[in-house]
Amino acid sequence: MATVTIDVHDEAVNKLFSRLLKKTSNLRPVFKDIGEVVYNSVIENFRNESDPKGIRWQALAKRTIAARKRKNPGMPIRILHETGALEGSIHIAATNKKVTIGTDDRYYATAMQFGYKPKNIPARPYLGVKDDDWKKIRDMIKDYILK
Numbered sequence: 001m002a003t004v005t006i007d008v009h010d011e012a013v014n015k016l017f018s019r020l021l022k023k024t025s026n027l028r029p030v031f032k033d034i035g036e037v038v039y040n041s042v043i044e045n046f047r048n049e050s051d052p053k054g055i056r057w058q059a060l061a062k063r064t065i066a067a068r069k070r071k072n073p074g075m076p077i078r079i080l081h082e083t084g085a086l087e088g089s090i091h092i093a094a095t096n097k098k099v100t101i102g103t104d105d106r107y108y109a110t111a112m113q114f115g116y117k118p119k120n121i122p123a124r125p126y127l128g129v130k131d132d133d134w135k136k137i138r139d140m141i142k143d144y145i146l147k
Contacts, residue, residue, distance in 0.1 A: 023145050030144040031099035034137050035092035038101045041133055045126045046087045049079045052128030061120075080112060080124060102127060 041052065050056045057079050060068075068077050080086055089103040103109045115123035129137075 020145060026096060027144075028094050028096045030140055031096075032092065032094035033140050033144075035094050035099040035101055037133050037136050037140070038099075038129055039090065039092050041130045042090055042101060042126055042128075043087065045128075046080060051125040052130045054130075057124040058122040080126065086112065086126075 045052060048054075048056075060077065060079055065077055068075070068082065086103065086105060086109055089105050089109070090101065091103070093100045111119075111121055112124050113127055114125075115121055
């Protein structure tokens, strides 16, 4: 295998590389910020009753609406908002290597995100990164590394 070795003897370039190494050795702060951006978008999905692409969730079944009206007369009927538990369970976990935005509710959350055919529950995706968020995320990474 042929190799080329480049020695840099420029103080400004060496300082830049040192800063780059220092910044990339602890990415938790930028991952936490990225998590906040995505978290806010997920909460917005609940408020707008739509998926990360902005597509409205399928309406509730008539029998579901009727049951909710009987259970809580006068309360507004919103999709994935009967108790607010799912939305309230969304959290961020940032480490030096990644950020995770999600919920520990494995069953209900999974059924809502992907649907559940045995009970005729349609998918109502709420987790995901919006297209608009990608530019923010790229800018955050760039700013973090270059500042």
